[in-house]
Amino acid sequence: MAPFPPSAGQLVDLNQKSLLISALSIAFNPLFWNIIGRQEYHNKVLTKLFGGRSQTACYALAVTIFSLGLLRDGLYERALRHQPSYPLLETTEAQCLAYALIAVGNILVVSSTWALGITGTFLGDYFGILMDSIVTGFPFNVTDAPMYHGSTCSFLGTAILYGKPAGFVLTLWVYIVYQIALSYENPFTAGIYAKRDRERAAAKGNDKKSR
Numbered sequence: 001m002a003p004f005p006p007s008a009g010q011l012v013d014l015n016q017k018s019l020l021i022s023a024l025s026i027a028f029n030p031l032f033w034n035i036i037g038r039q040e041y042h043n044k045v046l047t048k049l050f051g052g053r054s055q056t057a058c059y060a061l062a063v064t065i066f067s068l069g070l071l072r073d074g075l076y077e078r079a080l081r082h083q084p085s086y087p088l089l090e091t092t093e094a095q096c097l098a099y100a101l102i103a104v105g106n107i108l109v110v111s112s113t114w115a116l117g118i119t120g121t122f123l124g125d126y127f128g129i130l131m132d133s134i135v136t137g138f139p140f141n142v143t144d145a146p147m148y149h150g151s152t153c154s155f156l157g158t159a160i161l162y163g164k165p166a167g168f169v170l171t172l173w174v175y176i177v178y179q180i181a182l183s184y185e186n187p188f189t190a191g192i193y194a195k196r197d198r199e200r201a202a203a204k205g206n207d208k209k210s211r
Helices: 017-043 045-049 054-081 092-121 146-162 166-210
Strands: none
Touching (some): 045 054, 054 146
């Protein structure tokens, strides 16, 4: 007689506090950098804190965001260790898929950071540190949000690597949180560059009149 498939309760242990803590940390990070970024853009909070040195303030925020990311990843792995495993996720094929997803995720994240630079990656435009033009090469010719999509791939790959179905739930949560973040970030960033373009056009117009 074939064994019954495990129920949802056997696949994901909702009673583990580490699962909730991981979910909260996943939601906190983009909320944190969006709130801080907008405060910086509107009120120059961090720039003032660093004595008017906007680039130094941006690098400090980059270190903070990176550190929070490491903490989030540690809490995620801790949550997975406390969850039930699923045999089908422990097969050789599943493990190969896991490593492939993690590799793709890391490539997207690292190449994105390389293309944008530190200030371009970590909200430099909120500090008035704008790029000359939009980056259209790899990985942005593959996905419009390589940092977020790469991170999501890594979360999924890690879930499979650990053989934990709970990781699929948290990965879905990562995807949802990042999609919400993008719905706020993309229009706001586009507005920053649109304002820069208007100012440049106005400056050129004034320059022509002065001639």
